[in-house]
Amino acid sequence: xxxxxxxxxxxxxxxxxxxxxxxxxxxxxxxxxxxxxxxxxxxxxxxxxxxxxxxxxxxxxxxxxxxxxxxxxxxxxxxxxxxxxxxxxxxxxxxxxxxxxxxxxxxxxx
Amino acid sequence: xxxxxxxxxxxxxxxxxxxxxxxxxxxxxxxxxxxxxxxxxxxxxxxxxxxxxxxxxxxxxxxxxxxxxxxxxxxxxxxxxxxxxxxxxxxxxxxxxxxxxxxxxxxxxxxxxxxxxxxxxxxxxxxxxxxxxxxxxxxxxxx
Numbered sequence: 001x002x003x004x005x006x007x008x009x010x011x012x013x014x015x016x017x018x019x020x021x022x023x024x025x026x027x028x029x030x031x032x033x034x035x036x037x038x039x040x041x042x043x044x045x046x047x048x049x050x051x052x053x054x055x056x057x058x059x060x061x062x063x064x065x066x067x068x069x070x071x072x073x074x075x076x077x078x079x080x081x082x083x084x085x086x087x088x089x090x091x092x093x094x095x096x097x098x099x100x101x102x103x104x105x106x107x108x109x110x
Numbered sequence: 111x112x113x114x115x116x117x118x119x120x121x122x123x124x125x126x127x128x129x130x131x132x133x134x135x136x137x138x139x140x141x142x143x144x145x146x147x148x149x150x151x152x153x154x155x156x157x158x159x160x161x162x163x164x165x166x167x168x169x170x171x172x173x174x175x176x177x178x179x180x181x182x183x184x185x186x187x188x189x190x191x192x193x194x195x196x197x198x199x200x201x202x203x204x205x206x207x208x209x210x211x212x213x214x215x216x217x218x219x220x221x222x223x224x225x226x227x228x229x230x231x232x233x234x235x236x237x238x239x240x241x242x243x244x245x246x247x248x249x250x251x252x253x
Binding site for chain 1 (some may be wrong): 129130132152154155158159162163166170212213217218219220221222223224225227228231234
């Protein structure tokens with residue numbers, strides 16, 4: 001499990017490799033907040049390498065989206081597999097987030 | 111700590127309260143579910159998410175993150191269903207009283223409150239009872 005952040009132009013792309021769950025959610029939150037503190041305003045969280053997400057992970061995404069939005073930024077998601085998309089649909093979080101089918105589509109949407 | 115090797119069902123393991131142990135515990139169960147040909151949707155979504163919720167509830171709210179307390183996980187799978195039981199040493203909670211719908215527009219931007227909803231949505235049955243500790247039993251039928 002790891003989180004890496006790389007700049008693609010004006011966008012910080014966050015790769016979630018493994019699970020996003022109660023045991024590691026704070027690490028993701030702190031990494032994104034650190035970038036926000038540095039002045040970054042565009043974030044794309046990519047889930048192409050992600051296994052599953054629990055309610056704590058979903059909660060962190062909701063929290064980060066709110067903080068980024070309040071700072072005048074944009075927080076988007078990309079590359080949900082069928083299982084993860086179902087999770088977002090069940091929780092209706094697919095209506096809260098802008099979700100791109102791929103990383104490239106997500107980057108192009110900013 | 112070392113978890114038991116993948117030796118099949120039934121699984122019966124007791125671990126200290128430490129959320130870092132949740133992922134390997136869930137992996138232990140889901141690998142065996144895959145070996146026993148539970149559906150990919152069950153192995154990749156239903157079981158790992160619901161079991162993670164049950165284990166994190168037991169550690170964070172049941173045992174209140176007290177590392178001196180333990181959580182026990184029992185799991186069995188037969189031709190009909192998968193049964194997972196998570197036992198903590200806390201004082202328990204009234205599951206029936208937790209009726210908040212986190213998908214309602216007024217709750218959608220809340221950071222918390224989705225755990226029980228996910229267990230109920232992803233499993234066929236969720237029960238809570240007392241049996242040498244507070245037990246949450248998750249049941250998922252094969253078909």
